[in-house]
Amino acid sequence: MKKYILFISLVFICSQTGSASWFTLGLNAGFRDLNDATLGEIYGDGYVYEPYLRYSFAGSYSLELSYEGGYKKSGLVGVFQEDSTLSVSGFQLTGIVRVPLLRIRRVSTYFKIGFAYYFYKQDIDSPFVRQKVDHTKWTTVIGVGMSLNLFRGFFLTAEYKSIPLGVKPFDIDVDLGGSRILFGIGYSFWL
Amino acid sequence: MNRKKLSRAIVFMLLVTLVVSSGISQRPDKISPRLQKDLARKSHGEKLTAWVYFRDKGPGISQRMAEAGETLHVKSLSRRLRHGFEGLVDEYDVPVYQPYVSILKQQVEKIRHTSRWLNAASVEATSQALQTIAKFRFVEKVDKVSIYISRDPVVEPEAETESFSETLPAGAFVLDYGSSLAQVAQLNVPPLHDMGYAGHGVLICMLDGGFNNLGHEALDHLDIVATWDFVNGDLIVSDQTGQMGSGSHGTKTLGIIAGYQPGKLIGPAFGASFLLGKTENSEWERHIEEDHWVAGAEWADTLGADIISSSLGYRDRFSDGEMDYSWQDMDGETTVVAKGANIAASRGILIVNSAGNEGLSLSGLNTLVSPSDCADVLAAGAVDSQGRRAHFSSIGPTADGRIKPDLMAMGESVYTAGPNGPKEYESGDGTSFACPLVAGVAALLLEVNPTWTNQDIKTAMKATASRSDSPDNESGWGIVDAQKAAFYTLKSIHAPRLFTIVRMANNYGFFTQYMDRLGWMPDPRNNGQVISYRVYAKQLDSENSSFVFLTEVDGQTLSFLRRGLLEEEDFLYKITSVSASGEESEPNFTLR
Numbered sequence: 001m002k003k004y005i006l007f008i009s010l011v012f013i014c015s016q017t018g019s020a021s022w023f024t025l026g027l028n029a030g031f032r033d034l035n036d037a038t039l040g041e042i043y044g045d046g047y048v049y050e051p052y053l054r055y056s057f058a059g060s061y062s063l064e065l066s067y068e069g070g071y072k073k074s075g076l077v078g079v080f081q082e083d084s085t086l087s088v089s090g091f092q093l094t095g096i097v098r099v100p101l102l103r104i105r106r107v108s109t110y111f112k113i114g115f116a117y118y119f120y121k122q123d124i125d126s127p128f129v130r131q132k133v134d135h136t137k138w139t140t141v142i143g144v145g146m147s148l149n150l151f152r153g154f155f156l157t158a159e160y161k162s163i164p165l166g167v168k169p170f171d172i173d174v175d176l177g178g179s180r181i182l183f184g185i186g187y188s189f190w191l
Numbered sequence: 192m193n194r195k196k197l198s199r200a201i202v203f204m205l206l207v208t209l210v211v212s213s214g215i216s217q218r219p220d221k222i223s224p225r226l227q228k229d230l231a232r233k234s235h236g237e238k239l240t241a242w243v244y245f246r247d248k249g250p251g252i253s254q255r256m257a258e259a260g261e262t263l264h265v266k267s268l269s270r271r272l273r274h275g276f277e278g279l280v281d282e283y284d285v286p287v288y289q290p291y292v293s294i295l296k297q298q299v300e301k302i303r304h305t306s307r308w309l310n311a312a313s314v315e316a317t318s319q320a321l322q323t324i325a326k327f328r329f330v331e332k333v334d335k336v337s338i339y340i341s342r343d344p345v346v347e348p349e350a351e352t353e354s355f356s357e358t359l360p361a362g363a364f365v366l367d368y369g370s371s372l373a374q375v376a377q378l379n380v381p382p383l384h385d386m387g388y389a390g391h392g393v394l395i396c397m398l399d400g401g402f403n404n405l406g407h408e409a410l411d412h413l414d415i416v417a418t419w420d421f422v423n424g425d426l427i428v429s430d431q432t433g434q435m436g437s438g439s440h441g442t443k444t445l446g447i448i449a450g451y452q453p454g455k456l457i458g459p460a461f462g463a464s465f466l467l468g469k470t471e472n473s474e475w476e477r478h479i480e481e482d483h484w485v486a487g488a489e490w491a492d493t494l495g496a497d498i499i500s501s502s503l504g505y506r507d508r509f510s511d512g513e514m515d516y517s518w519q520d521m522d523g524e525t526t527v528v529a530k531g532a533n534i535a536a537s538r539g540i541l542i543v544n545s546a547g548n549e550g551l552s553l554s555g556l557n558t559l560v561s562p563s564d565c566a567d568v569l570a571a572g573a574v575d576s577q578g579r580r581a582h583f584s585s586i587g588p589t590a591d592g593r594i595k596p597d598l599m600a601m602g603e604s605v606y607t608a609g610p611n612g613p614k615e616y617e618s619g620d621g622t623s624f625a626c627p628l629v630a631g632v633a634a635l636l637l638e639v640n641p642t643w644t645n646q647d648i649k650t651a652m653k654a655t656a657s658r659s660d661s662p663d664n665e666s667g668w669g670i671v672d673a674q675k676a677a678f679y680t681l682k683s684i685h686a687p688r689l690f691t692i693v694r695m696a697n698n699y700g701f702f703t704q705y706m707d708r709l710g711w712m713p714d715p716r717n718n719g720q721v722i723s724y725r726v727y728a729k730q731l732d733s734e735n736s737s738f739v740f741l742t743e744v745d746g747q748t749l750s751f752l753r754r755g756l757l758e759e760e761d762f763l764y765k766i767t768s769v770s771a772s773g774e775e776s777e778p779n780f781t782l783r
Contacts (some may be wrong), residue, residue, distance in 0.1 A: 128755035133701045171703035
């Protein structure tokens with residue numbers, strides 16, 4: 001399915017090569033929450049940052065490659081409350097469609113949808129732990145955002161994303177998914 | 192007023208006081224929930240059998256304790272002495288307070304038994320009377336006497352195989368065991384017989400069904416010290432017209448343990464003395480009632496029995512179709528008979544009980560019957576003549592994780608005296624028949640080693656049995672080896688007792704790991720000689736695994752937490768006591 005989406009996207013991009021196109025570099029940062037109740041109690045919500053490269057074409061469409069990092073939190077885990085850390089990060093590839101929802105000058109709104117490849121890792125400081133959580137998982141991304149164009153290609157963004165990430169590396173089903181609220185700055189340029 | 196009148200007046204005043212005070216002391220929880228259920232089902236006039244537990248044993252305990260000591264047989268006192276029983280007599284020996292019983296008598300149809308160990312009386316009474324009794328201030332609790340139906344196992348016919356005894360050369364032993372050779376040779380009993388041991392001087396109490404046909408040619412040599420019919424309350428343990436109870440289950444178990452007719456039947460302890468207690472009701476579907484068993488065990492203690500061989504057990508198949516005890520109750524502490532067996536064992540009596548004929552048939556972790564679930568009771572499982580576990584033989588572990596059964600003996604086609612004539616013989620199946628074989632070997636060990644305690648006998652039998660290095664919950668420590676056990680050298684220190692295991696989960700969020708909490712109790716006979724305990728583990732699901740040393744904890748520590756285990760990992764744990772001189776005791780085991 002993911003390969004199919006990727007293929008369609010590439011075909012679509014290639015078909016648009018005759019239209020105007022530009023690139024955007026940006027950095028978002030914000031908060032994410034953690035759906036899993038157990039891990040939520042141990043590690044809680046956290047901050048994330050997200051640098052991205054966006055290729056825009058045909059006026060309203062973009063393809064964005066981003067990396068989400070920054071979520072690395074400590075907590076006491078298990079019966080003996082041992083020190084541990086949980087980190088969750090991943091690459092996202094999303095398609096963006098700009099839709100003029102707000103009739104405000106210099107403001108544009110957009111939807112994004114795509115997929116992501118996530119890394120998650122739990123380190124427990126205990127000599128008794130025999131299972132190591134250091135796994136990966138494909139998932140999907142959906143989001144909605146708003147840009148405020150400033151000057152000379154610079155703009156500000158606010159974005160909401162939801163990323164489901166149900167995993168089961170061993171015997172327990174864990175929901176590492178959650179929503180993100182991000183704010184950032186970007187710069188668009190012609191090549 | 193003379194002395195007699197004065198004492199009568201005191202008793203009368205006491206009775207009046209008790210009766211008057213009784214009306215204002217009802218506690219609704221005095222009647223157990225299971226008896227309450229029965230009371231609700233039955234009409235007011237209908238008779239029920241119930242335990243009435245007393246709050247205390249009345250005044251003047253010290254004086255009455257001294258009097259109680261005088262009623263105990265010298266053999267009972269010497270057994271207690273051998274076991275280091277402090278003071279020789281304790282409160283358990285004091286009979287129930289007679290004025291309480293006198294008041295009960297006015298309310299009930301019949302007092303069945305009084306139990307000094309449980310401080311209770313079993314009674315037959317109407318539901319109305321039981322509700323009145325529950326109001327008495329001196330009554331602690333009223334509970335149901337459980338009545339069970341025990342069935343002998345159905346053995347599936349097997350293909351003919353060469354019997355163990357057929358592999359022995361003719362005339363290998365001094366005695367001619369006839370058709371009973373397989374069952375005693377499998378336990379390596381004949382070499383001890385050849386040396387002249389036959390259980391002489393050992394008093395064995397058989398608690399069983401009817402003992403008909405005691406004039407059988409294989410039984411007429413027996414030294415029967417006393418008999419008592421606990422079902423009907425008289426001396427006759429055979430069938431009597433017009434009485435409850437019939438059958439010869441006791442005859443068969445007696446024949447197995449002590450029959451002596453060369454060329455036909457020779458049991459392991461044919462030279463022992465016997466107490467015969469009829470505690471069961473009938474033959475095929477044996478109605479067994481727990482109050483009879485406790486009364487029988489107390490009787491055995493009073494008369495000085497060294498060993499109780501009890502081929503019965505309590506679990507389910509209630510006469511009213513309810514299942515009172517579940518596998519979780521098989522923890523060696525819960526059932527009434529377990530409580531009685533524990534007290535008997537604390538007085539130095541070695542109890543051998545059939546493990547049960549439930550095989551794998553009951554739901555739950557184990558299929559044991561009580562009191563074979565007790566730590567101090569040797570639970571006898573059944574094997575065939577080839578040493579394979581009989582399919583019906585009940586399995587462990589106990590609800591608190593101890594390995595059961597303890598030992599195995601032949602329980603299929605066991606040859607014994609028949610009930611219908613002086614020369615009749617027959618074969619039977621069941622752990623009921625493995626039990627007297629194990630008990631008989633225990634008697635031989637006690638004859639060879641008269642200073643051994645019941646714990647010593649257990650230790651020697653387990654340490655020398657066929658699976659002593661890898662006990663499990665199907666066959667325990669394996670098939671008994673009488674000769675090895677009799678000449679086993681006991682260590683001067685003993686392994687910890689009540690070695691138990693609880694597995695606990697540790698949730699790390701993404702996965703669960705487990706930990707085994709091992710707990711144990713010091714053996715009081717060690718008298719502070721133990722400076723440490725060593726714990727070992729052997730993984731069960733990996734081939735060729737051997738015991739790995741885990742830890743050594745000091746002698747004050749009575750638990751150990753083993754962390755970092757995965758769900759599928761099961762272990763056999765072993766623990767030993769270590770003395771200051773470095774001597775390590777025989778091990779005790781527990782299984783996860």
